[in-house]
């Protein structure tokens with residue numbers, strides 16, 4: 001890997017101390033910013049020519065999502081849309097063709113979500129990816145990409 005660019009808003013859930021082991025590595029670049037900031041995200045794609053996006057920047061606390069759901073919608077849904085749009089537009093082979101669905105080879109977008117999109121398990125069992133979606137909180141509903 002040539003470079004790893006880490007975009008994080010450092011909300012109450014973010015903690016740079018978790019990254020002390022890699023902060024001195026000159027392949028690692030931290031960017032303090034918001035995945036909902038379309039201009040910033042596109043600028044980063046222009047600057048770094050990413051071939052891989054791993055997206056796990058979220059609002060993730062179920063109880064908070066019940067009390068204050070709006071930020072779960074904007075971060076987990078709109079933020080994801082911004083990243084997907086940027087990846088698609090920068091990875092298109094024919095960017096001038098709005099309807100083209102041909103993308104560069106060797107690019108990858110990995111979306112991290114949660115098994116809570118399938119609802120709640122009892123004490124045993126496991127979900128399969130083919131299970132019907134059945135989220136039961138604003139958090140899990142906003143993770144059903």
Ligand SMILES: NC(=O)c1ccc[n+]([C@@H]2O[C@H](COP(=O)([O-])OP(=O)(O)OC[C@H]3O[C@@H](n4cnc5c(N)ncnc54)[C@H](O)[C@@H]3O)[C@@H](O)[C@H]2O)c1
Nearest residue numbers: 008009010011013014034035056057058060075112113114
């Ligand atoms: N932790 C778990 O037990 C668990 C279990 C299953 C699935 N997951 C999934 O893993 C992923 C990551 O979960 P987590 O537990 O690390 O979450 P977390 O809440 O601990 O961390 C979220 C990170 O996202 C950042 N962030 C929040 N809003 C942002 C924004 N608008 N722009 C940029 N950065 C922002 C925060 O600063 C923080 O660093 C999520 O998709 C979650 O659903 C986690």
